[in-house]
Amino acid sequence: MEILVCVKRVPDSAENEISVSSDGRDIKREDLVYSVNEWDNYAVEEAIQIVEREGGNVTVVSIGDAGAEEIVRREMAMGANQGVLITDPAFEGSDGLGTAKVLKAAANRAKYDLILTGAQADDGAGQVGGMLAALLDWPYASLVNRIERKDDATLRIGREIEGGNQEINDIDTPCVLSIQTGINEPRYVGIRGIRKVASLEVPVLDSAALGVNDAGAAAAKVRRVDYFVPELGAGAEMLEGSTEELADKVVGLLKAKGAIK
């Protein structure tokens, strides 16, 4: 199988306190720790495992600024055969559809049997995979947590639905699948692995190379006006004090609620 995996570089929300910049136009970018979007890392692992079983190649593609090369290389160190970086200021401010249009152009540069995306990224949208499938006119399945081969032209897949139940489907290839976390255990990537791929070439493509001139802010139907921190209700009553004092207060509350048996 020839597999394309779409990967995005995002601020790692487990590592960072995300806050809004003073003009509200962006989040505060200083001191952010970036990594590959959690869901995309599972997608790359899954692609590698499929190719280990069936043969073929895994290509990772990322749209971003020059910094995105670092995650493309990381996924190559994991085992992706090649990587492509798409970077062009003209693509900034793309909505989901704009991103999907750019990825479609990237997908059309070779003949792929399968395209994997993450189920969602840092914007919590979960839109790019489904849009890409619709633009390519390929079938799509979201939140995939199992992939097996059924026959030459069909995959048997599981979709994770509410309550952790699983919806089994047969889907014709070529197709686009969005991958849910937990589908596999992504392999560890160490410094040595990264060094091994350091000399490999990562082609860089722009709008001219891809022939895409209808993405970016001007073409976007959906645009973010600003970020803000909502004025919510009271929120939690925050306890204050030293570690000892905090623990005493928590024990007092738990006892009062009958939570200590």
Added chain:
Amino acid sequence: MIFIYASDDTALELATAAETLFPGEKRIAIGTKCNELLAYFDEVWSLGEFYPNAELLRPLLTAIVPSGSIVLLPHNTFGLDLGPGLSVKLGAAYVPDVVGFDGIEGATLKAVRQEYAGQVSAHVHCDISRGAVITIRSGIFRAAEPSKTGQLIDHSAAVAGITPRRRFVELIQAESGDVDITKEEVLVSVGRGIGDKENLALVEELSEAMGAALACSRPIVDAKWLDKPRQVGTSGQTVKPKVYLALGISGSFQHLGGIKGNPFLLAVNKNPKAPIFQAASVGVVADLVEFLPVLTEKVRAAK
């Protein structure tokens, strides 16, 4: 026209969302089994009875929904499957996971979303001149009251002639384990903030000292540190405890969606801006690795 896809009980919340966006506008429910919705909609378009496979529904809806329409879907595993591609096929804008509306000005819809797992919110403007597909987070709008005497319209013929390239095979129920956290009154729940597998022992000791059951967020199950039946959330268990301790859990809507019955929620997190503190009754800003051993010691002493 404003359409809502009726896939489950979110349909009544979507009816309220429709009324909020376009007061008085004709609203239509579409679905495979939605005849009971006549009291809430002007029309109910019945598609017949079949498994709601998004790859079948998308061409079907593209054929029968007039261009320029607004389509509302739940932001759940069904809406995520159907919505993005539907917006492309309808030539409409797509606005995912809306948590609020700020009105409409001309052809611009103003909506509120969240990013970075709920750590910040964003105002988004959307050009709806060619229609829009909008997915709405559950629990944002209250369920509509019956106020209509709708007309049932049979669209079941529309499905004939569509050969989906993805075919539904079967549903497999989630495994149940040896613990049933749905029946527990006190839950000690651990999230990714615990850091390392070794640190999990700190949480186990606390739950043992309290005599409470251990639960967790999704990343703990993904990492195979605890079994799936202990996962709280939309893709895990729905729990109704009296007391819920959230330790190193950020408070994503998928996690909070599994906590019902308005428990006393005590959150411990090192990030004072973590969204969990909006949902919690009481909050403690602390590092779990330092805080938990002290807490466990004091719980033991208090018995």
